[in-house]
Amino acid sequence: MKKNIAIIMGGYSSESGISIQSGNVVFDHLDKNKFETYRVLISKEKWVHIDENEQEYPINMADFTTTVNGYKIKFDFVFNAIHGHPGEDGTLLAYFDLIGMPHSSAPFYQMAVAFNKRDCLSLLKAYGIKSARSVYLNKGDQINIEHIVKTVGLPCFVKPNRAGSSFGVSKVYSKDEIEPALQKAYQEDKEVLIEQFLDGTEVSVGVITWKNEIKVLPVTEIVSDNDFFDYEAKYLGESKEITPARISEVQKENVTRVARKIYKSMDLRGLSRADFIFVGDEPYFIELNMVPGLSAESILPKQAKEAGISLAELFESTIRIPNA
Template structure:
């Protein structure tokens, strides 16, 4: 992905993202925020949010430290567990509904919004095990919701993408409860393995993230504004080397696949019999 430092920092902080989006009218589950060391009254939390609740570290990914608590005893344990991952946690009310995620990319003046994905976890929720064990979750693309609701979710995701100034391929998660979408989080570094959600969405859209015929369309648009100057030849067959603004070194795709960098541009290089450099789209 290519979201900048400010956007990535904002969206990695669940509390900050929810508070930032609230004035825009974006619905999200009711929450309580706690800091390590403060006096915690679980009965007050239950009075406000009810049960069950989700307890999460405020800044974490892949559902690390996340627990669903069904009673006061499990809530106390969940709070302790979440504090093992950080000094601030967020406790959210449970919203009954379908988990829907939207993947999208804005490249210059173009916007690509992939078909929605409906996530059905075989665990109690879409936890770390369910996310990374194929047999533990069903990911249905396109999501089994109406065309009107699909357009509404895609429009909402596009609005959030722009509001928090995302760049590159991003995944935005929601719960559809009744006729309302509740925002969960923005993932600016979505998984890119063959079985990850974004590649599944892209294939259903009709492209592969390794599809050379579509590389110019995405890459040229991505670097079309003044922040990202580039001078690319038209041939998608030319290998590329990626220049990172955060380093004097040029990294091959194997290093960058799971990293997020602010790119300043890319330039063509000759092929190597040992290391083959690839187009930027490979690491979005």
């Protein structure tokens, strides 16, 4: 008997539209001969299953089931395609753990730490992972421009602490630009990370659980047409993403080793993507993405293709149903 797979998409953040695109790709590519697949939209307004005719059926939040034409559908597994809150930050995953629903992501605590840039950087420093100098601020904190510049230098990046797809991120060149950049970041999150600019090659490394082993995918080089790898560069074609990356063998070995160490040290599972900037031959960790973009043109699927893994195989590799 085929297992029922709920593909959750949407979410409560600025990334909801991107998440819906990712979820639809998963829906289109999971093997229909093996699985019954269901699209589930989760938003602030509603939780609904959407069938192929765009008809909506409410989700019962008590047990995460839906009823279609009088027939109750119980899901065997959840594929998490929600970028941002509440899918990528662990919130929904804690709920699924409470009701005993297996899902494609890492445990909720690991997801929460990975999504929180400050906590993730702090944790990984203990494992010897190199990163840029940074300053943390909460909304309402006194802003000491001189301290910020002395600590991180100029130019620097101002980022929301818990957001993705480069929403709310600014590259700042002067002291006068810091406060406006902070206000922009605070529109996405009440916590902000101000980070040193590192001048070097930017790369992204997918790490997945593949046949019960940690697998590091081929490295992608990011070449943005813009000032940095912002929203337009990521989603509107204003960048070049080169796989495999044009880096030396030493750089490749170093970043592969560090990416694997991060995945193992944090006890991650499922699909992930870690971003780095090289300073010489040393990779400096930028951030983790635990629900990466999943279209055929997204970075991680391109890396999987380079490794000989199809979209169907990539998505199926996350499905682990106890006693199945």
